[in-house]
Amino acid sequence: MKKSYFNGIQCPKEYVLALNDTLNVVTGKWKLAIVSTLLFEKKRFSEIQKTIPNITPRMLSKELKELEINGIVSRNVYDTTPVLVEYELTPSGKMLNEVIDKMVEWGIEHREKIIS
Numbered sequence: 001m002k003k004s005y006f007n008g009i010q011c012p013k014e015y016v017l018a019l020n021d022t023l024n025v026v027t028g029k030w031k032l033a034i035v036s037t038l039l040f041e042k043k044r045f046s047e048i049q050k051t052i053p054n055i056t057p058r059m060l061s062k063e064l065k066e067l068e069i070n071g072i073v074s075r076n077v078y079d080t081t082p083v084l085v086e087y088e089l090t091p092s093g094k095m096l097n098e099v100i101d102k103m104v105e106w107g108i109e110h111r112e113k114i115i116s
Contacts, residue, residue: 025070026096030055030063032103035072035089035096042076042088072096 026032030052037043037051049060064087067073072093078084089096 025067025072028063028066030059031067032096032100034060034063034067035093036100038073038087038089038093039097039100042086044084044086048087067093 026035033052033055034048037048043051045057045060045064048064049055049057052060064073064075068075071090073087074090076086076088078086
């Protein structure tokens with residue numbers, strides 16, 4: 001059974017606050033793309049950059065830092081020569097998998113409706 005956050009009459013304040021919190025964390029041109037690339041395995045900076053067309057190194061670095069601050073991505077530094085840095089999703093970040101799947105599903109259906 002699906003959870004319902006509506007009481008049937010109005011949208012509760014907590015619902016709006018939770019939605020705003022979510023949007024503050026994932027809004028941006030690149031954030032969901034970055035999270036998507038990390039859904040199944042940890043990756044190095046250059047691997048993430050190769051996966052996402054047109055993202056600049058500066059922008060990728062900025063977005064990764066913001067995702068790290070918000071507890072979505074963790075940055076792991078290994079004491080090797082040269083230094084190895086990998087990024088992976090935290091448990092909180094992995095919870096976005098279902099959200100991203102639903103967004104992709106909606107996007108495909110919406111595109112088909114608009115195009116046809």
